[in-house]
Amino acid sequence: MDFSFTEEQSMLRDxxxxxxxxxxxxxxxxxxxxxxxGWRPEVWKAFAEELGILGAPFSEELGGLGGGPIENMVxxxxxxxxxxxxxxxxxxxxxxxxxxxxxxxxxxxxxxGIIEGKVIFAFASxxxxxxxxxxxxxxxxxxxxxGWVLNGHKAVVIGAPFATHLIVTARTAGGDRDAQxxxxxxxxxxxxGVTTRDYPTVDGNRASEVYxxxxxxxxxxxxxxxxxxxxxxxxxxxxxxAATCAEACGVLRKLHEGTVEYTKQRKQFGVPISSFQxxxxxxxxxxxxVEQAVSMTYxxxxxxxxxxxxxxxxxxxxVQIGKACxxxxxxxxxxxxxxxxxxxxxxxxxxxxxxxxxSAFGSVDHHLSRYEFLSLGKVA
Amino acid sequence: MNLDFxxxxxxxxxxxxxxxxxxYPANLRAAQDEGRILTKDEYLAWHKVLAKKGWLAPxxxxxxxGTGWTPTQKYIWSEETARxxxxxxxxxxxxxxxxxxxxxxxxxxxxxxxxxxxxxxVWWCQGYSEPGAGSDLASLKCKAERITADDGKEYYIxxxxxxxxxxxxxxxxxxxxxxxxxxxxxxxxxxxxxxxxKSPGIQVRPIITxxxxxxxxxxxxxxxxxxxxxxIFHENQGWTCAKALLxxxxxxxxxxxxxKRSLEKLRTIASTERxxxxxALLTDAFxxxxxxELEIDLxxxxxxxxxxxxxxxxxxxxxxxxxxxxxxxxxIQQRLQELALEAVGHYGAPFLHDAKGNxxxxxxxxxxxxxxxxxxxxxxxYGGSNEIQRNxxxxxxxxx
Numbered sequence: 001m002d003f004s005f006t007e008e009q010s011m012l013r014d015x016x017x018x019x020x021x022x023x024x025x026x027x028x029x030x031x032x033x034x035x036x037x038g039w040r041p042e043v044w045k046a047f048a049e050e051l052g053i054l055g056a057p058f059s060e061e062l063g064g065l066g067g068g069p070i071e072n073m074v075x076x077x078x079x080x081x082x083x084x085x086x087x088x089x090x091x092x093x094x095x096x097x098x099x100x101x102x103x104x105x106x107x108x109x110x111x112x113g114i115i116e117g118k119v120i121f122a123f124a125s126x127x128x129x130x131x132x133x134x135x136x137x138x139x140x141x142x143x144x145x146x147g148w149v150l151n152g153h154k155a156v157v158i159g160a161p162f163a164t165h166l167i168v169t170a171r172t173a174g175g176d177r178d179a180q181x182x183x184x185x186x187x188x189x190x191x192x193g194v195t196t197r198d199y200p201t202v203d204g205n206r207a208s209e210v211y212x213x214x215x216x217x218x219x220x221x222x223x224x225x226x227x228x229x230x231x232x233x234x235x236x237x238x239x240x241x242a243a244t245c246a247e248a249c250g251v252l253r254k255l256h257e258g259t260v261e262y263t264k265q266r267k268q269f270g271v272p273i274s275s276f277q278x279x280x281x282x283x284x285x286x287x288x289x290v291e292q293a294v295s296m297t298y299x300x301x302x303x304x305x306x307x308x309x310x311x312x313x314x315x316x317x318x319v320q321i322g323k324a325c326x327x328x329x330x331x332x333x334x335x336x337x338x339x340x341x342x343x344x345x346x347x348x349x350x351x352x353x354x355x356x357x358x359s360a361f362g363s364v365d366h367h368l369s370r371y372e373f374l375s376l377g378k379v380a
Numbered sequence: 381m382n383l384d385f386x387x388x389x390x391x392x393x394x395x396x397x398x399x400x401x402x403x404y405p406a407n408l409r410a411a412q413d414e415g416r417i418l419t420k421d422e423y424l425a426w427h428k429v430l431a432k433k434g435w436l437a438p439x440x441x442x443x444x445x446g447t448g449w450t451p452t453q454k455y456i457w458s459e460e461t462a463r464x465x466x467x468x469x470x471x472x473x474x475x476x477x478x479x480x481x482x483x484x485x486x487x488x489x490x491x492x493x494x495x496x497x498x499x500x501x502v503w504w505c506q507g508y509s510e511p512g513a514g515s516d517l518a519s520l521k522c523k524a525e526r527i528t529a530d531d532g533k534e535y536y537i538x539x540x541x542x543x544x545x546x547x548x549x550x551x552x553x554x555x556x557x558x559x560x561x562x563x564x565x566x567x568x569x570x571x572x573x574x575x576x577x578k579s580p581g582i583q584v585r586p587i588i589t590x591x592x593x594x595x596x597x598x599x600x601x602x603x604x605x606x607x608x609x610x611x612i613f614h615e616n617q618g619w620t621c622a623k624a625l626l627x628x629x630x631x632x633x634x635x636x637x638x639x640k641r642s643l644e645k646l647r648t649i650a651s652t653e654r655x656x657x658x659x660a661l662l663t664d665a666f667x668x669x670x671x672x673e674l675e676i677d678l679x680x681x682x683x684x685x686x687x688x689x690x691x692x693x694x695x696x697x698x699x700x701x702x703x704x705x706x707x708x709x710x711x712i713q714q715r716l717q718e719l720a721l722e723a724v725g726h727y728g729a730p731f732l733h734d735a736k737g738n739x740x741x742x743x744x745x746x747x748x749x750x751x752x753x754x755x756x757x758x759x760x761x762y763g764g765s766n767e768i769q770r771n772x773x774x775x776x777x778x779x780x
Binding site: 001002003004005009070260263264274275277280281283284285287288291292293294295296298299301302303316319320368371372375376377378379380 | 383389455659665668673680707770771774
């Protein structure tokens with residue numbers, strides 16, 4: 001049993017933190033998020049070329065750093081502290097995850113492209129009526145000779161405006177809600193018949209509604225097994241959950257630290273409001289929430305590679321993190337008083353990101369139900 | 381970062397398992413299974429087996445009888461003893477007084493008192509709280525005046541009242557915080573005294589708690605004569621000892637292994653009990669949600685404890701962060717007790733004063749659950765109430 005980080009992992013953290021410290025302060029981030037294109041390709045280029053972090057979870061043979069979920073965790077926690085917009089999760093964790101776990105023939109080239117910063121993925125899974133159920137897929141891919149023809153509408157595809165490629169779940173057999181009959185496809189965003197409506201999200205990210213109209217896909221577009229892609233999707237999404245929990249830890253730490261600092265400076269009734277016991281205890285409860293969230297994030301990232309434990313671990317962590325995001329986020333605003341309501345202070349931006357993480361890849365209720373099924377069996 | 385056990389650690393786990401299986405006292409097991417109140421000998425039966433084996437005090441320095449186990453081995457030990465429902469070793473001598481003795485005591489004091497603690501020959505009790513000094517422990521008033529007696533030796537004459545003295549009815553000796561300087565600041569006029577409970581002037585009176593048990597006592601001290609050599613550390617610096625005691629072995633207070641065992645029992649009960657619609661209670665949407673949330677919270681606590689242990693093994697020692705373990709650990713224990721009581725429905729109510737608690741009425745697993753739940757409310761009050769723990773985190777960790 002070991003809860004320490006290796007020297008390489010600590011260096012990775014320091015490298016990311018130092019770069020973000022120099023290039024990603026809050027005002028800069030706010031300015032970038034507020035106008036087109038909503039991100040900084042030059043930052044992405046620096047991640048690839050200066051920092052080399054886009055290869056963190058890939059093997060050395062493929063040109064990566066030879067890491068895995070713990071490396072993703074380290075990067076994502078630092079990204080959470082700086083509210084990084086650039087699409088590490090969609091590209092490295094999710095895109096990279098599909099390529100690593102599927103045995104996809106073109107994986108090595110695409111991973112090379114990720115590491116160089118040239119290939120950027122977005123994960124097109126959710127649909128207007130799917131809520132958080134990964135098996136609800138109405139988008140269809142019909143067999144057409146060696147390839148497929150793709151039709152459908154994917155909802156709120158995070159990072160799609162920045163992406164070169166989409167990873168799309170589509171139905172190749174069965175009904176809209178069947179677990180069987182789902183396949184995963186790699187789609188060039190520039191392909192004929194792909195249209196998007198791009199928009200900003202409430203937390204300063206960018207997303208798209210993506211429409212596929214008779215998009216013609218070659219035989220090499222299929223990632224993983226035909227008709228039985230759901231287990232692969234679940235595995236990658238669980239990894240994405242573990243990484244998102246790490247991002248949340250960074251966000252939560254900033255929410256908590258920012259609140260403690262603010263209450264020490266803010267004076268009312270002639271004293272710093274941090275001297276009031278009711279606020280002290282609230283901040284202690286926030287602290288406990290943060291520490292429990294960090295513990296669960298370690299747990300999830302340690303266990304996510306073990307298929308027997310993965311799903312339960314990811315859902316348990318997402319429950320804990322979802323609750324912490326709500327409690328810590330809302331109390332951070334409350335303790336900042338009126339200032340917490342302003343756009344100029346960072347605290348509100350962390351709160352908005354925390355709120356979006358709360359439901360990302362499934363709400364607290366969704367993951368409690370999934371956990372219950374995995375731990376306690378079927379409901380009556 | 382990994383959760384893997386080494387082959388040596390797995391072998392150690394096997395060794396622990398077979399030791400418990402072979403050596404756990406049969407009379408104690410029977411008493412626990414019957415759910416009856418333990419006798420003094422039964423309380424000490426497992427203690428004596430462990431002392432003989434050399435595994436009584438994993439937390440002590442090795443040269444004084446500690447096991448020299450790694451944090452992982454200690455974790456395995458607590459898991460296995462909880463899994464086998466072993467009675468916990470009484471903390472008063474082994475984990476409360478002994479660390480004070482070996483940190484602040486003279487060589488003579490160590491030689492005189494540590495063997496009796498280790499062997500279980502001397503039963504210790506704690507004399508800290510007073511009717512007017514609970515969370516504000518430093519306001520204690522029990523007075524000790526130093527005199528030179530006719531025999532030419534120096535003594536403290538102790539007068540006052542202590543309360544909540546757990547299992548004081550069995551105690552041979554007690555460790556007491558007393559006020560030796562009434563004029564200085566509250567924390568700086570306190571001394572740490574060891575008092576023979578057979579001394580003239582000591583009276584122990586039972587306090588019956590709400591579940592009907594006799595666990596705690598009032599202790600009255602009326603001109604009790606205590607030799608000066610029974611004082612640990614300097615006069616008026618007993619608070620230093622008390623603080624060290626509170627900080628020692630904080631990680632164990634989370635009670636993770638015991639709560640995991642309680643959760644297993646809860647799941648067994650909820651698989652047997654029926655919901656309103658006749659299916660197992662554990663399939664009831666509302667009940668299972670509470671079980672699931674509790675299970676997740678317990679997992680989080682387990683990993684917080686493991687992080688604390690990892691910090692200890694890297695030499696950082698348990699910091700004030702470990703107050704989290706006390707707060708969350710006791711909250712979880714209480715929720716487990718509540719849910720178990722809730723699960724048994726009607727059969728939570730019978731209150732029978734026979735050997736088995738509720739024996740003969742309702743299912744065996746319902747025996748004593750209400751009593752455990754009522755008694756369990758103490759855990760968020762004692763050892764520095766959970767509100768005091770929040771004050772500690774606010775001050776020591778958040779710098780408020």
